[in-house]
Amino acid sequence: MNRQDCVWILNEWDIIEARSQGKSAAKQLGFNLSDQAKIAVTISELARNIYKYAGKGQIYISSIHTGDKIGLQITAADQGPGMDIPKVMIDGYTTSGGLGSGLPGAKRLMDDFTVQSSPEEGTVITATKWLQINPGKGA
Numbered sequence: 001m002n003r004q005d006c007v008w009i010l011n012e013w014d015i016i017e018a019r020s021q022g023k024s025a026a027k028q029l030g031f032n033l034s035d036q037a038k039i040a041v042t043i044s045e046l047a048r049n050i051y052k053y054a055g056k057g058q059i060y061i062s063s064i065h066t067g068d069k070i071g072l073q074i075t076a077a078d079q080g081p082g083m084d085i086p087k088v089m090i091d092g093y094t095t096s097g098g099l100g101s102g103l104p105g106a107k108r109l110m111d112d113f114t115v116q117s118s119p120e121e122g123t124v125i126t127a128t129k130w131l132q133i134n135p136g137k138g139a
Contacts, residue, residue, distance in 0.1 A: 004062040007047075009078075015047040018059040025061050026072050029131055038109040039072060042127050045106045046076035054080025054122065064128070071111070071130040079122040085115050 005025065007018040022043040026036040043059060050057035057078030064071045088103050103125075107113040112128040 004060055007059045007061070008056070009047050009050040009059060010056050012051065015044060015051060018047045018061070019043045022059075022061050022072070022074060025063065026129070029063055029070060029072055031072070031129070031131060035129055035132075039074070039129055042106040042109050042129075043074055045102045046074065046125055046127070049102065050076055050078045050080070053083070054078035057122070069130055070133075071128050073126060073128045074110075075127075076125045077122070082117040082119040082121070082123055083115075085117055089115070 005021055007014060007021055009015065009018065019040045023036050023040045026039045031039065043061075047059050050059070055078075057076065057080070060073075060075040060077070062073045062075070064073045089107070090104065103115070106127060109129075110127040111130045112126070114126045115123070116125075117123040
């Protein structure tokens with residue numbers, strides 16, 4: 001069974017709300033504190049990019065179950081101007097004078113990460129963190 005929440009990103013407070021909902025969902029699924037923090041940082045980066053570059057969009061937070069795997073999937077969607085994917089995925093590349101570690105850093109924090117973008121349709125980024133289940137000891 002999949003659960004999905006949507007947070008509209010219209011202002012900076014919405015970034016905080018999306019981050020909070022993502023961390024809460026991660027905790028409910030059983031992610032450890034380190035993975036909860038990685039998910040929260042990723043959501044912050046994706047939501048901040050929506051607000052800064054597209055003006056508005058959505059963050060979808062979904063629990064996913066595939067076979068014997070459980071995960072949390074974050075989807076950021078906007079109707080903005082799109083981006084040059086090869087450029088923005090290079091460490092150090094920045095259009096805003098920042099460190100240029102945003103999307104490449106978010107990708108490193110998650111297990112799966114895809115970006116689709118075009119000037120006509122905007123951008124959709126999907127990032128998934130899989131729950132690491134520790135089998136019983138002594139086997």
